[in-house]
Amino acid sequence: MSMSADTTLKKGLHKTHKFRLALLGHKAAETAGACLILMVQGQIAQATVGHLLIASETGLLTVVPLLGITLTRYARHFGNRWISALLVAVCTFFADALIHGSHYTGKYTEAALTAVAAFTLSVVVSYTPLGKRIDRFAESFHHR
Numbered sequence: 001m002s003m004s005a006d007t008t009l010k011k012g013l014h015k016t017h018k019f020r021l022a023l024l025g026h027k028a029a030e031t032a033g034a035c036l037i038l039m040v041q042g043q044i045a046q047a048t049v050g051h052l053l054i055a056s057e058t059g060l061l062t063v064v065p066l067l068g069i070t071l072t073r074y075a076r077h078f079g080n081r082w083i084s085a086l087l088v089a090v091c092t093f094f095a096d097a098l099i100h101g102s103h104y105t106g107k108y109t110e111a112a113l114t115a116v117a118a119f120t121l122s123v124v125v126s127y128t129p130l131g132k133r134i135d136r137f138a139e140s141f142h143h144r
Contacts, residue, residue: 019078019137020070024063026134027118030125031092032059034117038110039103054100061095062088062118078138081131085122092118 013021036055040047066087069075077083093108093115102110125131 015137015139016070016075019134020067022134022137023066023070023078026125026130027066027088027122028056028059028063030059030121031062031088031095031114031118032056034092034121035059035096035114038114038117039100041103058092058095058099058114061099062091065091075138079135081123081126081135084138085119085126088122089115089119 012018032055035058036047036051037044039051039055069087070078077087093111096111096114097108100110102108104110104113126135
């Protein structure tokens with residue numbers, strides 16, 4: 001193993017890759033949580049494995065386009081909590097609308113509510129120590 005490869009292994013993943021992994025887990029979990037709560041209309045005790053699977057699918061489908069954005073010059077926008085939350089909300093709306101129908105009046109009501117909840121969670125989490133750490137990873141996109 002060469003010296004540079006050994007140094008790279010010791011340093012671990014680059015900040016951009018750490019951000020992508022954090023984005024995958026943290027935004028998928030936020031979206032899935034919002035989706036689950038709205039799907040069971042706040043009655044968490046009534047959540048089934050089926051509900052959890054649907055919410056997980058929604059969360060994963062939400063992050064696919066977000067991960068795609070990290071491969072473009074627009075990735076720098078993830079450094080702004082408001083734009084990042086807006087991107088999450090838009091992707092959440094489409095993911096939720098594609099994965100399942102609304103449990104509320106109106107074809108896209110639940111998707112819209114889930115998007116608002118995901119936006120709110122994204123902003124709230126961005127003020128926590130975990131969110132601030134993830135935002136530091138996002139700063140690596142500003143230097144590209």
